[in-house]
Amino acid sequence: MTHKIEISGVSKWFRRNGEDIPAMQETNLQIEEGRFVSIIGPSGCGKSTLFNIIAGLIPPSSGKVLADGENIVGKAGYVGYMLQKDMLLPWRTILDNIILGMEVKGVPYKEAVKRALPLMEKYGLKGFDKHYPKELSGGMRQRAALLRTLLYDRDIILLDEPFGALDAQTRLTMQNWLLQIWEDFGKTVLFVTHDIDEAIYLSDDIYVFSARPGRIKAKITVTMPRPRKTEDMTSPAFMELKHHLMDLLSAGHDDREQIS
Amino acid sequence: MMETARHDAFVVHTVKAAEPAAGPARRPEAAPLIQDEETAAKRRSRRIALGRLAVAVMIFVVWELFTRYGWLDKYYWSSPSAILRTTWTQMTQGTLLRDIAYTSGSTIIGFITGTLFGSLLGLSFWWSKSYAGISEPYLIILNALPKLALAPVLVILLGIGFFSKVALAFSMTVVVSALSAYSGVKSVDPDMEKLMYSLGAKRHQVFVKVVVPWSMPWMISSLRINIALALAGAIVGEFIASSQGVGRMIMYAGTILDINLVWVGVVVLSLLSMLMYWGVVLLERWLSKGFVK
Numbered sequence: 001m002t003h004k005i006e007i008s009g010v011s012k013w014f015r016r017n018g019e020d021i022p023a024m025q026e027t028n029l030q031i032e033e034g035r036f037v038s039i040i041g042p043s044g045c046g047k048s049t050l051f052n053i054i055a056g057l058i059p060p061s062s063g064k065v066l067a068d069g070e071n072i073v074g075k076a077g078y079v080g081y082m083l084q085k086d087m088l089l090p091w092r093t094i095l096d097n098i099i100l101g102m103e104v105k106g107v108p109y110k111e112a113v114k115r116a117l118p119l120m121e122k123y124g125l126k127g128f129d130k131h132y133p134k135e136l137s138g139g140m141r142q143r144a145a146l147l148r149t150l151l152y153d154r155d156i157i158l159l160d161e162p163f164g165a166l167d168a169q170t171r172l173t174m175q176n177w178l179l180q181i182w183e184d185f186g187k188t189v190l191f192v193t194h195d196i197d198e199a200i201y202l203s204d205d206i207y208v209f210s211a212r213p214g215r216i217k218a219k220i221t222v223t224m225p226r227p228r229k230t231e232d233m234t235s236p237a238f239m240e241l242k243h244h245l246m247d248l249l250s251a252g253h254d255d256r257e258q259i260s
Numbered sequence: 261m262m263e264t265a266r267h268d269a270f271v272v273h274t275v276k277a278a279e280p281a282a283g284p285a286r287r288p289e290a291a292p293l294i295q296d297e298e299t300a301a302k303r304r305s306r307r308i309a310l311g312r313l314a315v316a317v318m319i320f321v322v323w324e325l326f327t328r329y330g331w332l333d334k335y336y337w338s339s340p341s342a343i344l345r346t347t348w349t350q351m352t353q354g355t356l357l358r359d360i361a362y363t364s365g366s367t368i369i370g371f372i373t374g375t376l377f378g379s380l381l382g383l384s385f386w387w388s389k390s391y392a393g394i395s396e397p398y399l400i401i402l403n404a405l406p407k408l409a410l411a412p413v414l415v416i417l418l419g420i421g422f423f424s425k426v427a428l429a430f431s432m433t434v435v436v437s438a439l440s441a442y443s444g445v446k447s448v449d450p451d452m453e454k455l456m457y458s459l460g461a462k463r464h465q466v467f468v469k470v471v472v473p474w475s476m477p478w479m480i481s482s483l484r485i486n487i488a489l490a491l492a493g494a495i496v497g498e499f500i501a502s503s504q505g506v507g508r509m510i511m512y513a514g515t516i517l518d519i520n521l522v523w524v525g526v527v528v529l530s531l532l533s534m535l536m537y538w539g540v541v542l543l544e545r546w547l548s549k550g551f552v553k
Contacts, residue, residue, distance in 0.1 A: 055458050077460025087455040091473045101459040152459055
């Protein structure tokens with residue numbers, strides 16, 4: 001059976017001052033279609049490097065990335081990619097930002113708008129189409145950025161700490177909003193986060209990365225039933241998993257401190 | 261009103277709002293101090309406008325009185341009334357209007373072509389880091405070079421006509437524009453380029469949709485400097501050799517010791533420069549629409 005995404009033997013090395021530095025050790029991942037998969041790990045563990053490789057923006061030092069059985073190494077634009085910052089173009093209105101992906105693909109403006117407006121209306125951006133990004137709050141801007149990624153219309157979506165800069169309450173709202181979208185569209189999502197609660201609440205599978213050079217330390221499957229509610233975050237099962245993940249992450253932290 | 265409930269590890273104090281709990285915020289009778297920033301700002305801007313006008317009036321009045329009563333030598337300093345009179349005769353009987361058209365024509369053409377060409381040059385550096393790296397020191401040398409010192413060469417090369425004035429105005433503006441556009445290009449957020457590539461964009465799409473609009477504020481900021489530089493270039497060209505133009509008129513008036521007429525030239529050029537500056541501000545506003553950050 002072919003997986004939606006298969007990462008086999010992917011590593012990344014950089015050369016600085018004549019020294020070869022590993023950013024990511026050989027990594028293997030298989031992700032099935034429609035799963036919500038989180039990657040969690042200390043900062044600098046190569047999560048963003050992995051995303052850049054999957055998105056085709058940088059080549060890996062070794063290994064292959066297969067999507068639907070096809071090698072997509074170096075193929076930019078095969079997956080939807082949402083960066084940490086919202087990266088809305090400040091001189092464009094929200095609507096014109098959201099249709100950017102379609103515009104690049106050559107979809108006629110009128111048709112792009114026809115597809116964008118109902119989504120904006122359904123997902124909390126109604127009436128903001130003519131506003132500029134600076135007029136919107138952080139949460140709204142993230143919504144716009146995610147809708148832009150969605151409308152780019154790829155089966156696989158990479159989200160790199162999309163809610164990292166938001167305050168705790170907005171973040172909670174956005175998590176529920178994201179789950180809603182994921183259920184509606186059935187995309188395969190890869191999600192990078194620092195936040196253990198966020199990873200548990202959203203994911204089907206959680207991969208725990210070790211400190212730099214990154215490698216997968218554990219894979220955890222979250223069996224908590226869906227749809228999930230905010231109250232689930234305080235259930236005993238949630239707490240137990242959180243405890244477990246904290247142990248895994250702090251163990252990696254100790255390793256690093258002993259080395260340095 | 262406070263209600264207290266004890267739990268195992270914490271105590272909750274519930275604060276009840278006074279009646280009525282809901283509804284819009286009501287202003288208590290004992291709150292006469294309301295900050296009114298709007299009226300204060302309006303008053304201030306009126307005061308500034310009046311103050312500016314008063315300063316201008318004062319300068320002209322003092323100038324007129326000082327020259328009339330001999331505290332300033334009328335021969336060197338002329339006077340506002342004499343300048344007005346001479347301007348009127350020059351406009352009705354002389355060639356002042358034609359000179360103004362000549363000077364502003366070469367200035368504006370040089371400004372537009374220089375700014376456009378320079379901006380395109382600066383933007384082109386985005387395409388290749390090697391090409392930009394090779395060009396950069398030469399651009400800096402060209403910027404440091406006093407272009408006005410080359411004016412005699414340009415006039416000899418291109419003749420004493422209109423074209424040499426345009427060329428001088430062009431040479432004054434082109435390097436400034438190129439450097440401004442280049443700093444804009446250098447400051448483009450790499451993540452924004454990354455986003456475009458992740459959406460499957462080709463290089464030319466990144467250039468048109470991100471690099472050009474991103475650099476726009478930098479290019480716009482060079483406009484105000486450029487219009488003044490272009491005018492200086494055109495006037496120096498006329499100083500060196502010309503049959504027309506306000507610069508030539510000043511030069512001519514100087515040689516025949518008609519200092520009144522020199523003043524007329526200076527005042528006309530100041531007005532012209534102000535007018536063009538104002539035009540550039542309007543142009544800026546038009547260009548900035550949608551490019552504001």
